[in-house]
Amino acid sequence: MSVLTVSGLSVSFGAVQAVRGIDFAVAPGEILALVGESCSGKSVTAKAILGLLPDTATVRGSVRLGGDQDSPRGPVGAQGEPGEEGAGGRELVGAGEEALRRVRGTEVAMVFQEPSTALNPVHTVGWQIAAVLRAHRRLTRAQARQEAVRLLDLVGIPDPATRVRYYPHQLSGGQKQRVVIALALANEPSLIIADEPTTALDVTVQAEILSLLRDLRDRLGTAILLITHNMGVVADLADRVAVMHRGELVEQAPVADLFDRPTRAYTRELLAAVPRLGHRAPAAALPAPVDALRLTDISVRFKDFLAVQGVSLHIGQGEVVGLVGESGSGKSTLGRVAAGLLHPTTGTVSVLGGDPRTARRHLGFVFQDPGGSLNPRLSIEDCVGEPLKVHKTLRGNDYRARVAELLDSVRLPASYAKRRPRELSGGQRQRVGIARALALNPALLIADEPTSALDVSVQAAVLDLLTDLQREHGFACLFISHDLAVVDSLAHRVAVLHRGQVVEQGPHHEVLRTPTAEYTRQLVAAVPIPDPTEQRARRTQPADAVSIA
Amino acid sequence: MTATDPTATAEEPVEVAVPQRPTTFRRGKGLVGLVLVGVVVALGVIGPLLVPWDPYEQIPGANLLGPSAEHLLGTDDLNRDVLARLLSGIRVDLLISFGAVPAGALLGCAIGALATLNNVLDVAVQRLFDVLLAFPQLILAIGLAAVIGPGTTSVVIVVVTVEIPIFGRLLRAAVLRVRESQFVTAAEVVGAGRGHILRTHVLPNSLEPVLVQLALSMSVAVFIEGAMSVLGIGVSPPHPSLGAVLTTSLRYLDLNPLFAIGPLAVTAVLVLGFQLIAQAANAARGA
Numbered sequence: 046m047s048v049l050t051v052s053g054l055s056v057s058f059g060a061v062q063a064v065r066g067i068d069f070a071v072a073p074g075e076i077l078a079l080v081g082e083s084c085s086g087k088s089v090t091a092k093a094i095l096g097l098l099p100d101t102a103t104v105r106g107s108v109r110l111g112g113d114q115d116s117p118r119g120p121v122g123a124q125g126e127p128g129e130e131g132a133g134g135r136e137l138v139g140a141g142e143e144a145l146r147r148v149r150g151t152e153v154a155m156v157f158q159e160p161s162t163a164l165n166p167v168h169t170v171g172w173q174i175a176a177v178l179r180a181h182r183r184l185t186r187a188q189a190r191q192e193a194v195r196l197l198d199l200v201g202i203p204d205p206a207t208r209v210r211y212y213p214h215q216l217s218g219g220q221k222q223r224v225v226i227a228l229a230l231a232n233e234p235s236l237i238i239a240d241e242p243t244t245a246l247d248v249t250v251q252a253e254i255l256s257l258l259r260d261l262r263d264r265l266g267t268a269i270l271l272i273t274h275n276m277g278v279v280a281d282l283a284d285r286v287a288v289m290h291r292g293e294l295v296e297q298a299p300v301a302d303l304f305d306r307p308t309r310a311y312t313r314e315l316l317a318a319v320p321r322l323g324h325r326a327p328a329a330a331l332p333a334p335v336d337a338l339r340l341t342d343i344s345v346r347f348k349d350f351l352a353v354q355g356v357s358l359h360i361g362q363g364e365v366v367g368l369v370g371e372s373g374s375g376k377s378t379l380g381r382v383a384a385g386l387l388h389p390t391t392g393t394v395s396v397l398g399g400d401p402r403t404a405r406r407h408l409g410f411v412f413q414d415p416g417g418s419l420n421p422r423l424s425i426e427d428c429v430g431e432p433l434k435v436h437k438t439l440r441g442n443d444y445r446a447r448v449a450e451l452l453d454s455v456r457l458p459a460s461y462a463k464r465r466p467r468e469l470s471g472g473q474r475q476r477v478g479i480a481r482a483l484a485l486n487p488a489l490l491i492a493d494e495p496t497s498a499l500d501v502s503v504q505a506a507v508l509d510l511l512t513d514l515q516r517e518h519g520f521a522c523l524f525i526s527h528d529l530a531v532v533d534s535l536a537h538r539v540a541v542l543h544r545g546q547v548v549e550q551g552p553h554h555e556v557l558r559t560p561t562a563e564y565t566r567q568l569v570a571a572v573p574i575p576d577p578t579e580q581r582a583r584r585t586q587p588a589d590a591v592s593i594a
Numbered sequence: 595m596t597a598t599d600p601t602a603t604a605e606e607p608v609e610v611a612v613p614q615r616p617t618t619f620r621r622g623k624g625l626v627g628l629v630l631v632g633v634v635v636a637l638g639v640i641g642p643l644l645v646p647w648d649p650y651e652q653i654p655g656a657n658l659l660g661p662s663a664e665h666l667l668g669t670d671d672l673n674r675d676v677l678a679r680l681l682s683g684i685r686v687d688l689l690i691s692f693g694a695v696p697a698g699a700l701l702g703c704a705i706g707a708l709a710t711l712n713n714v715l716d717v718a719v720q721r722l723f724d725v726l727l728a729f730p731q732l733i734l735a736i737g738l739a740a741v742i743g744p745g746t747t748s749v750v751i752v753v754v755t756v757e758i759p760i761f762g763r764l765l766r767a768a769v770l771r772v773r774e775s776q777f778v779t780a781a782e783v784v785g786a787g788r789g790h791i792l793r794t795h796v797l798p799n800s801l802e803p804v805l806v807q808l809a810l811s812m813s814v815a816v817f818i819e820g821a822m823s824v825l826g827i828g829v830s831p832p833h834p835s836l837g838a839v840l841t842t843s844l845r846y847l848d849l850n851p852l853f854a855i856g857p858l859a860v861t862a863v864l865v866l867g868f869q870l871i872a873q874a875a876n877a878a879r880g881a
Binding site: 384385386402405406408409410412414417418419420421422423427431432435436478481485 | 775776777779780781782783784785786787790794795798799
């Protein structure tokens with residue numbers, strides 16, 4: 046018996062095969078995680094189940110709802126229309142728009158990645174939940190409103206009777222995602238498809254949403270098809286895992302087995318690429334004659350908003366300092382201040398003992414979005430060589446030779462010099478961004494979330510590269526990231542930023558393993574460990590989890 | 595797959611699906627547009643050489659004749675060969691489309707780009723553009739013609755004046771958008787100057803909408819020329835232009851209906867051609 050049975054599902058867009066014949070089933074009350082990197086076809090699979098793909102897609106195979114069951118679970122509402130299904134459940138591939146509409150929301154519901162775009166900004170959350178309720182059930186306005194309050198309460202929104210009248214912008218990101226989950230639960234579906242439900246959220250919020258999903262499954266018995274790329278989330282939540290790679294289902298196993306004994310090469314690679322907290326010996330501190338970067342008592346004010354307040358930070362020559370914090374903590378602002386892109390309201394910045402604006406020759410910057418930070422109209426050669434041109438250091442054959450050398454140092458073939466940025470993959474573009482930052486042999490490299498837009502395996506490769514280059518060239522590095530594990534794998538020292546203030550800083554193994562500040566403890570505790578047994582053990586005794594190290 | 599080797603995780607697909615270069619102008623709308631405009635340009639450039647008649651010559655006894663082997667499109671009220679006048683008229687319109695419109699575009703883009711450098715200048719230029727755009731094109735044309743008098747020069751001036759604010763606004767908006775891109779910040783971090791950023795990053799990425807607007811404005815220029823002729827403030831007699839020939843023909847529709855077919859067909863083909871090119875170019879931007 047299963048809620049959802051997918052067999053031989055394949056999806057193609059023209060000549061491109063996105064999904065190549067996959068089979069899996071979700072049992073009632075089970076959480077199945079569909080894991081894979083970008084372009085592996087996991088989101089396409091989810092959309093194919095609900096018939097949400099555009100007309101250009103060709104879907105073959107079968108998706109059955111509630112198979113092997115005499116009386117498929119209908120919606121709780123009173124309308125009770127006759128289902129078109131036979132004994133083997135309801136076939137969704139090729140079903141008409143009207144049949145699909147009745148399935149969506151009542152039997153299968155979806156939770157999207159980005160809660161702020163999934164909610165309509167011009168209606169209150171109560172209105173939106175009521176609209177979903179009334180689309181499938183005959184309820185009066187008052188009943189629907191009451192039901193909406195009950196649902197908000199169910200997903201753990203405090204004071205639901207008031208919040209039901211709030212507009213989405215009045216809620217935080219985590220609360221919005223709770224509302225999206227409430228919307229999905231509105232008609233008591235037997236299956237929820239959650240497409241990267243926590244990717245857009247901070248780790249502490251992510252931990253709350255994950256425990257909510259687990260709690261809902263325990264209380265309501267709703268099956269969840271969880272689509273994610275984050276192995277920590279999988280370890281935390283899933284019962285079974287299906288690994289997808291290039292449209293094929295590589296491996297399917299219970300979560301503990303998969304993490305302990307992955308049978309397929311790709312799964313092993315994927316698990317090996319996941320950065321883990323506290324799995325590296327502390328690096329030796331370097332002697333620092335002149336500081337590469339010294340921030341003294343920096344405050345940045347945007348109108349009424351104090352983004353950074355009184356931050357002091359120094360980076361010695363050849364030292365890698367990780368700056369971690371959640372969104373809105375001011376870490377990117379601090380990066381811009383260090384690069385001289387932004388003038389601090391108060392405080393002083395010095396790069397190699399001088400103003401950052403005059404020290405630009407000795408400064409490199411790696412951006413988060415590798416696509417956006419490269420001019421689409423320039424060739425890779427010109428992108429990488431731009432600093433050389435701007436500072437008129439090299440030209441002609443020397444220039445080309447240096448660019449080739451830089452491309453080689455980031456392990457890109459020299460033949461890519463004539464390509465355009467769009468002809469490269471995300472990881473390759475980020476390598477180009479690193480090559481550009483290294484063009485002038487900088488003494489200080491500022492990297493603002495350089496790997497957060499990349500897949501895990503690509504991220505691992507880029508981190509390896511950065512570590513190697515740092516060892517080789519000995520530049521100092523300000524490494525800004527929200528991912529504690531990434532920072533831990535790279536930094537000598539770590540500074541934790543919270544609401545514009547440094548709450549803790551020190552050697553990385555101390556800050557990330559034996560945190561003293563309350564906020565750092567929460568942060569470290571919230572990171573899901575990519576190991577199901579350990580994660581489960583920690584979940585049962587959350588209070589002790591942080592202090593064990 | 596080298597699963598046993600831990601460095602295998604560093605591998606990533608070397609090849610990425612490389613988008614094909616757009617073939618917009620090799621098929622469909624783009625091709626048809628190019629062919630239509632090309633035919634009219636060819637007619638205008640070599641046509642007058644093939645017709646034995648002079649566009650200004652008054653042929654004795656040939657008043658408002660219908661089409662014949664001698665006069666393929668007939669003759670007009672002043673005994674001139676319509677085909678000869680039409681083909682010469684095309685040249686005037688091409689001059690306006692390919693001369694006045696790019697001139698206006700160049701001026702407008704220059705002003706629009708300059709305005710983004712300084713806030714005070716920007717406000718001043720924007721209000722000036724507001725004033726220019728507040729006038730409907732034909733009202734502006736009548737006003738200008740009243741000051742400088744009718745004639746080919748005034749048509750050119752009107753077209754340039756109409757195009758300046760359109761292109762100025764377009765480029766300004768594009769520049770403001772591109773200026774916020776991360777690759778511009780990346781260039782700033784490197785220490786690049788304003789001139790370098792404008793030249794290598796901002797302008798090349800802002801020109802796409804300008805090119806589309808160029809084709810669109812060329813079709814509008816043909817329309818403005820015609821409308822000004824009909825209003826009597828366009829290309830002044832005896833000089834031929836598409837609008838001038840059409841205006842004359844309108845008065846004799848009852849005597850010689852075929853008189854109007856030539857200028858109408860050429861105007862339609864030219865406008866349609868420019869519009870199709872603009873549409874194809876716009877579609878290519880999305881690709």
